[in-house]
Amino acid sequence: MNMQTDIKNGDVFEIELEAWTDQGETLSHINGLRTVVFGGIPGERVRVEILRVKKEYVAAKVLETLSASKDRQPIDCPYFGECTGCQYRHVTYTTQLEVKKRYLEEVLSSNLSLHNGIVKDVVPSPTQDNYRNHARFTINKEGMLGFIGKETRRFVHITKCLLMSDHINNLMGTLQGKAAQTRQLSIRASEFSEGHLIQPKLKEAGIDVDTGQPFYYEHINANRFKVASPSFFQVNNDQVSNIIEAILGSDMIDENSRVLDAYAGVGTLAILIAPYVKYVLGIEDSAAAVADANENSDGLANVSFEVGKTEDLIFSKDFDFDVAILDPSRKGCAPEALQGLLERTPEKIIYISCEPKTLSRDLAVLNTKYEIMEVIPFDMFPHTYHLESMTFLRLRNG
Ligand SMILES: C[S@@+](CC[C@H](N)C(=O)[O-])C[C@H]1O[C@@H](n2cnc3c(N)ncnc32)[C@H](O)[C@@H]1O
Incomplete structure (x- = not known):
């Protein structure tokens, strides 16, 4: 609990959302404290759960929308709100x-x-989905692939990420539970790629896909681009x-x-x-x-x-x-x-x-x-x- 306030993790409040922040959340105030809310839209009245109380701000996420914005759309990802990689999935395109x-x-x-x-x-x-040719996963102790929630810092096990190419999602499925040797895993592949690139090389028995490639190829229009593991390529x-x-x-x-x-x-x-x-x-x-x-x-x-x-x-x-x-x-x-x-x-x-x-x-x-x-x-x-x-x-x- 923060000494400046009696707000604590897990508390629930009903609030109005005021404006967008620069990182896709919404700004509000609880007991006069700057509150950053994940999963809302300015103008909405929502029920939120407190995730973290920091000196600079309180972090919260929407539990329930009490008055929904006309800009809201149904959320099609089961991880939204736990995984914080998509900030706008609830907002019309x-x-x-x-x-x-x-x-x-x-x-x-x-x-x-x-x-x-x-x-x-x-x-x-x-x-608007399946567009990413590059994923950087966090790996938990059981070797599962996932992402870390921004405020909770909790590991979220993912079996499919809607942003990633089908190719990446398929490779992710193959590697689940087999990547415990590392904490971070990069997978690069797309519908435009030749082959894939997975780093680091995984040594666990029973992995039936090649890993540890030094490079792979992406295509833009008719051009083929070699992309080495340390090199940047647009996603x-x-x-x-x-x-x-x-x-x-x-x-x-x-x-x-x-x-x-x-x-x-x-x-x-x-x-x-x-x-x-x-x-x-x-x-x-x-x-x-x-x-x-x-x-x-x-x-x-x-x-x-x-x-x-x-x-x-x-x-x-x-x-x-x-x-x-x-x-x-x-x-x-x-x-x-x-x-x-x-x-x-x-x-x-x-x-x-x-x-x-x-x-x-x-x-x-x-x-x-x-x-x-x-x-x-x-x-x-x-x-x-x-x-x-x-x-x-x-x-x-x-
Ligand atoms: C956003 S990427 C753009 C790459 C390329 N234009 C493209 O469209 O794929 C930025 C690149 O700048 C390189 N870089 C970073 N600092 C640099 C610097 N001071 N001078 C030159 N290149 C730099 C990085 O290695 C990276 O490849």
């Missing part, structure tokens, strides 16, 4: 997209003054195709474009746009990913890759580019990388982001010299609060 767009507008507006219409509608995911193949289509349909690149693809991974974006530009240089920090990228781009004369940090190579590399693609991890770009861009002033920048807060911070820096033309959100992660977006920027004259 149209509303999920609206909530994400509004959130992105709010976060960008906190650092930038954007006029209406700059943030476009969210591009929906062609499939939703269909949405990568949509991002590429949006770039090709824009005026950001043409056959004369000399492109820097910073944070290049296994070369996915560089390789998919290479046929439409003069050349692409990819920069990537992971040597394993660059080895994949070199193999993936074999036969393409106008693509090359360098191992290194964007913030270093942008200054040291003697290379001309008029378009920069930035696709950093959630922490965004290093200040030195942004400084490098402001000094080298490519005519156009395409900033692909998976974290609106760092995007907003970085755009405020770039905005000193670049105009923000449009921001296109992509729903790369349906049923979760995560949000991918692509921003087009253009160097201001003078």
Whole structure:
């Protein structure tokens, strides 16, 4: 029990839900304390159970909806609320997209003054389930696969995850009860993959599937990508195709474009746009990913890759580019990388982001010299609060 309050785990309250939090829960107050509620929708009156009492906030989950929002839909997953991987499964898909767009507008507006219409509608995911090609499971002492609840920190044994590809769900079934040697297990496979990748290698007797592969292959459109175990690959193949289509349909690149693809991974974006530009240089920090990228781009004369940090190579590399693609991890770009861009002033920048807060911070820096033309959100992660977006920027004259 927390000394500041007499609220304790397991207590039940009836409350009104006020607003969305930045992680897909709803905000409310109990006895004046900030309360973060899983499984609700703002405006609803609900009965909640307290899960955890912390100094900064009280965590709760919806037990019963007393007055339901029109945006609510039936929950189709038996683990929802115990497993906290999906925050929006109870919210209609149209509303999920609206909530994400509004959130992105709010976060960008906190650092930038954007006029209406700059943030476009969210591009929906062609499939809202079975879209993930990568699962990271927690393993319990009995070797069962599952996930950890965010607030309860309890292990939730899962026999099927609706977000994962069928291929992953089948492999998960085969490995249940046989993975006790490890606490974490990564499975990568999709309807677009050749083979699968399971790490670490499992040594238990009776496992009738190969594990411990150093790499596997994913496909985007007609292209095959080798992905080594340490390398990053986007989790939703269909949405990568949509991002590429949006770039090709824009005026950001043409056959004369000399492109820097910073944070290049296994070369996915560089390789998919290479046929439409003069050349692409990819920069990537992971040597394993660059080895994949070199193999993936074999036969393409106008693509090359360098191992290194964007913030270093942008200054040291003697290379001309008029378009920069930035696709950093959630922490965004290093200040030195942004400084490098402001000094080298490519005519156009395409900033692909998976974290609106760092995007907003970085755009405020770039905005000193670049105009923000449009921001296109992509729903790369349906049923979760995560949000991918692509921003087009253009160097201001003078
Ligand atoms: C979000 S992923 C994007 C990969 C790729 N663009 C794609 O679409 O698959 C970010 C990549 O940046 C790499 N990375 C992280 N920090 C970096 C840095 N400072 N400089 C260059 N690459 C970095 C990571 O290894 C990872 O491959």
